[in-house]
Amino acid sequence: MAAGIKKMKILIVGSGGREHAIAAAAARSPKAEKIYCAPGNAGIAAIAECVPIKVNEFEKIASFAKEKAVDLVIVGPDDPLAEGLVDVLEEAGLRAFGPRKNAAILEGSKAFSKDLMKKYHIPTAAYETFEDAKAAEEYLEKADYPIVLKADGLALGKGVLICKTKEEALAGVKEIMLDKHFGAAGNRMVVEEFLTGREVSVLSFVDGKTIRIMTSAQDHKRACDGDQGLNTGGMGTFSPSPFYTKEVDEFCRKYIYQPTVDAMAAEGRPFKGVIFFGLMLTEKGPRVLEYNARFGDPEAQVVLPRMKNDILDVMEACIDGTLDQIELEFEDNAAVCVVLASEGYPVSYEKGYPISGLERFADVDDAFCFHAGTAFDEEGRIVTNGGRVLGITAVGKDLKAARARAYEAAGWVDFANKYMRSDIGKAIDEA
Secondary structure, eight states, X not given: OOTTOOOEEXXXXXXXXXXXXXXXXXXXXXXXXXXEEEEOOTTGGGTSEEOOOOTTOHHHHHHHHHHTTOSEEEEOSXXXXXXXXXHHHHHTTOOEESOOHXXXXXXXXXXXXXXXXHHTTOOBOOXXXXXXXXXXXXXXXXXOSSEEEEESSOOTXXXXXXXXXXXXXXXXXXXXXXXXXXXXXXXXXXXXXXXXXXXXXXXXXXXXXXXXXXXXXXXXXXXEXXXXXXXXXXXXXXXXXXXXXXXXXXXXXXXXXXXXXXXXXXXXXXXXXXXXXXXXXXXXXXXXXXXXXXXXXXXXXXXXXXXXXXXXXXXXXXXXXXXXGOOOOBOSSXXXXXXXXXXXXXXXXXXXXXXXXXXXXXXXXXXXXXXXSEEEOTTSOEEEOSSEEEEEEEEESSHHXXXXXXXXXXXXXXXXXXXXXXOXXXXXXXX
């Protein structure tokens, strides 16, 4: 071991595929002495000590981190970030990676983020915000279609409705604002111009003033092949996106990325952590569809395996405001992630089915199985415990090779009610 390496105890908060990908990246660091995860899952348990603390039990998380002398807490999911977990941790004297509550509003309120973009001239779709369902209905009577309705708050990636007709839009107002299908997230609603083009996801590290862009990715939100069916948290993804060209990158760096960081600082909400830019590449240029205040899931599962940097170095630089001293580096390859879900997701599905074939991944270095919804049963077997069960990621020399390997590896795993899309990354064949 090299002399002078500071050994660290890490606590990762979360239980999904994103957190498994973060844990795997952290475990590769020579600094990682011990990794805990709260609450974790059956896959994370192979590389971290899982502790039965829920992501919304802030005081328990802080107490555990202090008791174990944890050097760095990494907060994965959106809800605890939006609700102020980082603030609680910092008040307890702990180092935490992720935005404070006043910065996590960038994802926590779509109305806030749209108003921010308007104020600072960051390119996005035209929009209106409503707190009154009747006013929204009156607006939609005269609107152009298709149109997009978005619940203002956090809705697990599902609070967005694309409405092709006035009738669909009026039904959407009822669903979001009156029936509260997405809970309190629907107390306010954003009505947005429908944009067409290629969607691209771009993740970035931010230290309050400096931004470092990770490699591009593209998610598949719809449940079924051909982008049909209901919106999900994500059925698969690939990286890099062939549609994210040098010209697109230059435009976004000038007019979107740095301006967003500067805008948050100017508002007295300096952002430290990960900003996820959801972009639409329109005929008129790139537009911001949404911001997330954390790693995307499953985008993290294709971006982090390609990153050359020590993730702990980068996260500490974000906390310390020294990100300008780091250059991000990524492998000159590609990655594809295919999500294995439970039949019926995202509506209703059964849990508790034993999973077979996981041992195959121990013998290869180009395919990874990231656990999203898994647990141990009473007999110690790994069983399904969610809608999205596993993310099968493979790397290859290019996207076609990675895609072929990912689907091959997806075939190694089996469980009752296993479901996956067969066309993740198919668009790359047309690029």
